[in-house]
Amino acid sequence: MSKSIPTLVANDPWLEPYTDHIRWRMQQLDERLQSIQQQAGSLENYASRHLNHGIHLNGDQSAWIIREWAPAAHSVSLVGDFNQWNPEATPLSRDQQGGWQTELPKKLIKHKELIKLHIVGADGSVRDRIPATILRCVQDSKTHDYSGQVWSPETAYTWKHSFDPATIKAPTIYEAHVGMAGEAPRLHSYREFAEQVLPRIAELGYNTIQLMAVQEHPYYGSFGYHVSSFFAPCSRFGTPDELKYLIDTAHGLGIAVLLDIVHSHAVKNIAEGLNDFDGSGNQYFHAGDRGNQPQWDSKCFDYGKSEVQQFLLSNVRYWLEEFHFDGFRFDGITSMLYHHHGTVAFDHYDKYFLDGPDEDAILYLGLATTLAKQIQPGALLIAEDMSGMPGLCRPAKEGGVGFTHRLAMGIPDYWIKLLKHKQDEDWKPEEMWGVMTNRRYGEANIAYAESHDQALVGDKTIAFRLMDQDMYWHMSIDDQHGGIERGIALHKLIRLFTLVSGGEGWLNFMGNEFGHPEWLDFPREGNDWSYHYCRRQWSLVDNPELRYQYLNAFDGSMMNLTEKYQLLQSPPAKLLYVHNDDQILAAERAGLIFVFNFNPHQSFPDYLIPVDDEGPYKIVLNSDSAAHGGHRRIDPSIIPQTNAETQLPLYIPSRCCLVLKKWE
Template identity: 40%
Template sequence: MNSFDQNNDLERWGVPAIESTFNIDPKLRNFEKDIRRRYAIYEKARNAINDAEGLDNFSRCYKEFGVNVLPNNGIICREWAPNATAMYLKGTFNNWEDWSYEAKPYGKWEMYIPPTSEGSCRINHLSELLIVIETKKGEKLERVSPWAKYMVEENNALKWKFWNPPRRDVVLPTNRRPKKPTRLRIYEAHIGIASNRCEVTTYRQFTEEVLPRIRELGYNCVMLMAIQETPQYSDMGRNVTNFFAPSSRFGSPEDLKQLINTAHGMGITVMMDVEHGQASDHARFGLNMFDGSAEGYFHDRKTHGNRHFDYTKWEVLRFLISNLRYFMDEFNMDGFRFNDVTTMLYQDRSKHGQPSDDYRQYFGIQMDVESMAYLMLANDMLHNFYPHVLTVAEDNSEMPGMCRPLREGGLGFDYRLGNAVPNKWMKLLNENRDEDWNMGFIFHAMTSQRKCEKAIVMAESRDQSMKGNETLVSKLMRHEMYENMSDNKPMSHGIDRGLSLHKMIRLMTHTLAGDGYVNFIGNEFGHPDHVELPSIENNWNRDLARRRFELCDDEQLRYKYLWRFDKSVNHLEEKYNWLSARPGFVSRKDETDKVFVFERANLIFLFNFHPTKSYPGYRVGVDKAGSYKIILDSDEKYFGGHGRVETSVEFPTKTGSFDNRSNSVLVYLPSRTAIVMANTSTQPTGYYNYNVADSGTIQTTTSYGRVPCHW
C-alpha cells in the first residue's frame, strides 16, 4: 500500500463514539478526517503493543531496563542503544573495571550479575555506577542509564548512585489513597522553595511543615513541580535529564514516598509534573546522545536547546509509558500534570500559544499526530490500570477534544490547565482604569472554556511568580506591599484597593471560571517576592528562593487577611460543591454600576467592582424564593475589609421576574466587595465558619456561560 492509500485508510478509521464529539461541537465535523487519523495512529500503536508484549508488561519495563535487583539478589542490566558496538558497566562495586553487556536483537544490551556466594547483592546501596558505550565511530562514551533511579549532585555534576536500600528503610504505603476528587482544589508547590529559610527545603520538611498548612487551607490536592531530576536547581524542573530519578536535592526517594503517604493520610491527593514533550540536551548524564547517535530517543528538532521525543519509536514509547507507571506503582502517585503539552501538539512549536475560534489552527498538516497518539496511549494506560488517576494537560492553545474520552476521538485527559484566565485579569489591570472595567470582558474571560471539557483555572499562574513577571499582589500594591502591610499603620488607599481586588479576582475565578482551581504556593496570602532560584547569574543567592510563611502567621501584618479569605473560600466550596455543579448562570453584568451577579450550586455571587460607588437596596435576581443570608463577605473586617455589611440580616425574596430570574432580593452592595448568599431553607445547621452545604444543582438554560454537560 502506498503512502497516499495508507493516509486515506487512516482518515476512514473507525472511532467508536465520534458522533458524540460532533454533537457537542458541530464545528469539529469539518475536521473529521484529522480526528480519525490521530485516533488510528493511537489505536495501531496500542494494538501493536498488545500483540507483541501486552500493555501491562510493556508499561512495567522500569523493572526490566536499567539496573534492577532480582528476588535472588542477582542483578539484571538491560539498555537500548542501537548505535553501540559494545557496552560495559563499571563502578565502585568492581573497582571501575568494564564488565561487558551482551548484544541482543533490536539494539538491546543485557548483562546478568549473579549474587555473591553468601547470596547478597554484588552492588551495594549507593554505589556509584557508569555505563561505557563504544560507538560505530570507535568512540568510548561514559553515560548514565536512562532508567537510573537516583542521581546525586556532587561537584556541580550529577552522579548515578545505585538505589537499593535495606528492606527496613523502604517506605511502604500505610494510608489508603483518597477517593478520586470530583472537585479539585489544587495547591501547586515547588519543594525546594517551600520554607522561609534561605536553603533548599526537603521532602521531610515539606511533609512536616507545609502539608498541614495545605490541609488547613482546604486544598484537597497538592501538585508537585520539579520532581524529575535536572542538571541545575535553577531549571525549575524544565530540563529533565533523569526521568525516573526524583530530585535528590530535596532528599531520598523514600522521603518522597513518605510525603505522599502522609498526604494520603490527610485526605490529600498528590500529583506531579512530568516533562514528556522534551528532554535536556545534556549528554553525559541525560538521554541525549546516549549511544553516540543524535537520533536515539529524539527528533532532530530542538526548542531552546532541548530535544523533542520521537514517538514513532517503539523504545521511546516503552520508556515514557513505563515512566508514568513507575511513579504510580513505586510512589503511589495519584496523577500527573503533563507540562507544556502545547509544544507537543503541533509541528511548528512556536506558533500555537493562544486559543482560537478558527479550528484550522488546530488541524491539518500542522498536527503532530504521533505526539497526540502518545498522549492518547498514556491516558489509555493510566485510566485502564488506575481508575482513580488524574491527568491534566497544560495546554494554552485549548486544542478541541483534549479532555474528551478516547472513544470519542479525544485525547483522554481529565482536565485542561491554561493561562487564559490569569492573562485576561492582567490585561484588564494593565490596560484599564478601575472605573473603566468592562463586565462583558470579564464574562467572556470567565466563561469561554471549551464546551464539555473540564478546565482547571487560576487567578494567577506560577509563571507570574517568577523573576521578571508580576503576581496579582505585586501588580495591585506595588511598593506598598513592602511598606504598608502593617496592621499598626492606617490602611492606605493602595493597600485597601489591593486587598479588595485580590479577594474579588480570586473568588470569581474560583467560583465561575472552571471545574477545578489551582493556587501557586504563597499566592494564597499575597507573597510579596517573586521566585528566583540560585544560579551563577545571581551569584547563587537564595534570598528569593523561598516562601515567607511567617508573613501570614504574623498577626501584626495584613497578609493574614488574604490567607483567611483563601481558607474560607476553599471550605465554602467543600460544603457547597460548586466546582462540580453546572456552569454558573450570569444574571447581571451591568457596565454602569460595575456589578456582576451569577448563580451556581444554588448560591448567589454578587460582585461590585466599582471603585467608589456603594449601592443600598440593590435589586438582584434569584431563582428560588425564600429568605437569603450572607455566608461570605469579602468586606468583613476578619478579611481586612471595612465591615460595611451586616451579615446577620436575612433578605426575603420578592416575587416577580427580574434579570431572567423568577424572584429578587434587595441587598446593600458596598464598593469593591464580593458577597455570597445562600437560601436559608437549604443552609445546613451547625456549619463551620463560612461553609455551606450542597443543595443541588441549577437548571440548564441558554444563559449559562458554558454549555453544561453530563460527565
Template identity: 55%
Template sequence: MKKKTLNILKNDPWLEPYAGAIVGRHNDAVNKEIELCGPDGKLDTFANAHNYFGIHRTADGWVFREWAPNATAITLIGDFSRWKVMKKYALKPKKNGVWELKFKPDDIHHGDFYKMIVSWEGGSGERIPAYATRVVQDENTHLFSAQVWSPAPYKWKVRRFRPDTRPLLIYECHIGMAQEKEGIGSYTEFRDLVLPRIAADGYNAIQIMAIQEHPYYGSFGYHVSSFYAPSSRFGTPEELKSLIDRAHELGIAVIMDIVHSHAVKNEAEGLGRLDGSYNQYFYGDSRREHPAWDSLCFDYGKNDVINFLLSNCKYWLQEFRFDGFRFDGVTSMLYYNHGLGQAFGSYDDYYNGGQDANAITYLTLANKLIHEINPSAITIAEEMSGMPGIAVPFKDGGIGFDYRMAMGIPDYWIKTLKERKDEDWKPTSIFWELTNRRADEKTISYVESHDQALVGDKTVIFRLIDKDMYWHMMKDDDNMAVARGMALHKMIRLVTASTINGGYLNFMGNEFGHPEWIDFPREGNGWSYKYARRQWDLVDREDLKYMFLNAFDNDMINIISGVYNFQSLPVVKLWEKDDDQVLAYMRGDLVFVFNFSPVKAFTGYGILAPAGEYEVVLSTDSPKYGGYGNIDENVHHLTQHDPVYAPVGREWLRLYLPPRSAQVLRMKKS
C-alpha cells in the same frame, strides 16, 4: 471507528468539516496500541520497560540492561570497580540494541555509585543509565552519578486512596523552595511543615513540580535528565514516598508535574547522546532541538521511545503512588511548530496538517494507560492552543485528559491589571472570559500559577500593591494602595474560583499574597536563595495583613468544597451591568455578587434571583479579611415580589454593595 459514533462530533457540530482528522487520530491510537500490545493485549502489560532495563536484584544476584543500539561497547564503572574500567563489568550485546550484564550478589551493593562508559564508532563518554532510579550530584565536583538503590521496601500506611475531585482544589508547589530558609527544602520538611498548612487551607490536592531529576536547579524542573529518578537534592525516594503517604492520610491527592514534552540537552547527565547517536530518543534532523527551550524533542514515532515514556508513567503511579499527572508543554508536543507564533484563531489552525500525529498518539495512549492502571487517576494538560478534544475521553474521540489548564484566565487578569483602569473593568467581559469554555471539557481555572511569579513577571498582589507592600502591610497602617490591592486580590480569586467547571489551582503562598518574585540561584544573583523560598512567617505574624488574605482564601475554599459537585452545577447569570460594574450569578443555592466599581456604593441594589430568604456566608469586606465591615452579615434578605418576573420565579434581591466588594449569599431552606 466511524465518525457517527464519536461524541466529540455530536457535541460540537462545527467540528464536522474536520471529522476525517479527528477519526484519523482516534484510529491512529487504536492501531498503535494493537501494534504495541497485540490484538488482545493491554498497555499495562506492555509498559514495563522499567522492570527490564536498569539495575535489578535477581534470585542469584543482579542484572543490568540498557538500550543503546548505536553503542559498540558498554562498561559499568563505580565504587565497586574503584572507578576503573574492568572486564568483569563489561556488558554483552543482545538483540535489538539491548546490552546486558549479570552480577554476583556481592559484586555491587545498595548505595554504590556508578556510571556507564559507552563507546561508539568514533568516540566514547561517561553516561548515566536511562532507567536509573536514583541520581546524585557530587557536592565538590558537581558531577552526577547513578546510585544503586535497593533498600527494604517502603511500608505504606495508606493502602488505597481515591482523590476527591468534586471539586478538585489544587495547591501547586515546589519542594525545594517551600521552606523559609535560604536553601533547598527537603521532602521531609515539606511533609512535616508544609502539608499541615495545605490541609488547614482546605485544598484537596497538591501538584508538585520538579520531581524528575534535573541538572540545573533554576530550570524549575523542566529540563529533565533522569526521567525515572526523583530529585535527590530533596532527599531519598523513601522520603518522597513518606510525603505522599502522609498527604493521603490527610485526604490530599498528589499530582506530579511530569515532563514528556522535551529533555535537557546535557549528554553526560541526560539522554542527549546516550549511545553516541543523535537520534536514539530524539529526532535526528532539524526537529531535534526545541527552538525556544534550548532542549531536545522526543521522537514519538519510535516504539522504543513510546515504551520508555509510557513505562515512565506507570513507574511513578505504581512505585510512588502518585495520583496522576499534569503534563507539561502539551502545546509544544501537538504541533510541528510547537505552537510558536501561531494565533489559533479558527478550527482550521488545529487541522491544517501541522499537527504531530505521533505525539498525539503518544498522549492518547498515555492517558489510556494511566486510567487503565488507576481509573481514579487525574490527568491535566498544560495546553494553550485550545485544540478541541484534549480533555475529552478517548472513547468519545478525544485525547483523554481529565482536565485542561485554563491558561487564558491568568493572561486575562494580567492584561486587565496592566491595561485597564479600575473604572473600566467590565463584568460582561469578566464573566465571559471565566465561563467561555468547551461544554464537553473540564478545565482547571486559576488566577496565577508559578509562571506569573517568576522574575520577569509579577504576581497579582505585586501588580496591585507593588512597592507599598514593603512599607504598609502592618495592620494599623491604612494605606489606600494596600486597601485597593487586598480588595481586588480577594475579588479576583473569588470570581475565578466560583466559576470553575472542573477545578481550581493556586500556587503556594499566593493565597496570602506572598510578596516579590521567584528567582532561583544563578550567576546573575550571586547564586542566592533569597527569592527561592516562601516567607511563611509573614502569614503567621499577627501584626501583618497577610493573615487576612489567607483567612479569606481558607473560607472561600471551604465554601466551594462544602458543596458536593460544585464544579458541575450550572453557573446561572442573574445580573450584569457594565455601567454599574455589578455582576451576580448563582450556583446551586449560592449567589455570588460583585461590585467592581472603585467609587460607587449602591443601597438597595436590585438583583433578580429565585424567590426566597438569603443569608450572607462570605463578604470580602469583612474586617476578619482586612475589609471595612460595611456589609452587615447578620441581616437576612427576603426577596421582593414583582409581578413582571413572577412567572419565571424571580424576585428582587436588594442588597447594599460597597465599592470593590463581593459577597456570597446562601438561600435558606424553608
C-alpha cells in the same frame, strides 16, 4: 474504518468537516493498542522498561541484571565504585535488538554505590553516561558531576495510608515546589514539606497537591522542566523513601498528589541526560532541527519510535505504582501537539487537524492517558495546553485524547493584561465574565488567576502587581494605606470571580493565597547563587500584626465554600445580572448567589439583583468582613428578602464580593 459519528463531533457541529480525521485518530489508537496487546500481552506489560532496564536484582535476589538500550553504540560497559571506574572491567554484551546486558553477583555492588555506563558511541565518542532508567542520581558536592546511584534498600517503604483519587470530584490544587517551601534561604526537603507545609495546605482545605521539580534535573533554576533522569526523584530534596513519606502523609490528610510530569521535552545536556546517548544523534529524539525545541533550548522526543513510547509509558506506570501518585499534570503539551510547538495563532479548526499537528505525539498522549486510567481508574490527568485542541479532555472512545482536565491558561494572561493596561474604573464585568466562561463545552477546566509562572522574577504575582513595594512598608493591620486597601480588596475579588466562573477545578501556587510579596529567583550566577528569593516566608502570614493573614483566611473560606456546596462539580455559573457602568455582576452556581462590585468608589444601597427563587437569603461569605481584612460595612445579621419581582435588595459596598444562600 467505522462510519459512525464520533461523540466528539456529535457534541460540536463545528467539527463535522474533520469527522474522518477524528475517526482516523481513533483508529490509530485502537490499532496501536492491538499491536501492543499482541506484542506484550497488555499495555501495562508493555510499559515495563523500568522493570527490566537499568540495574536490578534478579528474581531470587542473587544477582544484578544490568540492561540498556543503545542500538547504535559500539560498546557499553558498567563503571563505578565497585570496579574502580575501570571501563575494561565489566563489559555488556549486545543483542540483536540493540540492547546491552550483563549479570553480576549481588555481593559485587552495594546499595547506594555510584555507577555509570561507559559508552563508545556510533560517532566514535567516548563518554560516561547515567543509565536511562536509573532510579536515583546524586551530585558530587565538589565537582557537581552527577552519577547514577544504585537504589535497592533492604527494607521497602511501608505505606500507611490507602487513597483513591476518584474521591476527588473537583480538584482544588495547591501547586508546590519542595525545595523552596521553607523560609530559610536554602534547599528544603520532602520530609520538611510533609511535616511543615502539608498541615497548612490541609487547614486551608485544598484537596490536591501538584508537586513540581520531582523528576531529576541538573539545573535547579529550570524549575524542574529540563529533566535529565526521568525515573529518579530529585535527590536535592531527599531520598525516594522520603518522597513516599510525603505522599503517604498527604494521603493520610485526604489530599491527592499529582506529579508535574515532563514528557514534552528533555534537557539537552549530554553528561546528565539522554541526548546523543548512543552517539547516533537521534536515539530518543528526532534527528536534525526537528529534534530541538528552540524556545526552551531542549530536545524533542521522537514519539513515533516504539522504544521511546515504551520508555515514556513506563515512566507513567512507574510514578503511579512505585510512588502512589494520583495522577499527573502533563507539562507543555502544546509543544508536543504541533510540529511548530504552538507558535501560531489558533484561529481556525484546521490548525488542530490539518495544519501542523504531530500525530505521533497525539497518539502517544492517548496511550499515556489510557495506561494511567488502567492502572489508576480515578487518576487526575491535567493537560497544560494553550491551543485549545478540541477533545483533549474527552475520553478516547469519544474521539478525544483522554485527559480529565485542562489548565485555563488564558485566564491569568487576561488578569495580567487588565492589571497592566486598564484603570480600575475601566474594568468591564461583562468582558471579564466572557473571558472566564469561554471554554469548550464538556471539557473540564482548571481555573486559576496565577500560577508559578507569574511568580517568577521578571513577572509579578497579582498581589505584587496590585501593591508593589508598598507591601514592604504598609502591611501592618493598623496602617490605613490606600494602595494596600485597594490591593487586598481586589486580590480577593479576582480570586473568587475566577474560581466561580472559570472552570471545574482550581489551582493556586504556594504562597499566593496570602499574597506573598516577593518574586521567585533561583540561585544563579546573576544573583551570586543566592537563595534569598527562592523560599516562602510563612512568618508573614503567621504574624498577627500583618494583613497577610486576612488574604489567607479568605482563601480558606473560598476552599471551605467550594467543598461545602460542591461548587466546582456543579454546572457552570449562570449569569444573573451585569451592569458595566456600575461595575456590578451577579451569578448563580451550586444554588449560591455571587455578587461582585468592582467599582473603586461607589457603594450601592438597596441594589436590586434578580434571582431565580423568591424568599429570604443569608450571606455565607463576605470579603468585607473583619476576618477577611475588610471594612465591616455589612451587618451579617440582616437577612435580605426578595421583592415581588424576585429581586434581592442588597447593600453592595465598593470593591466587595458577597455570596448568599437561600435561607430555610
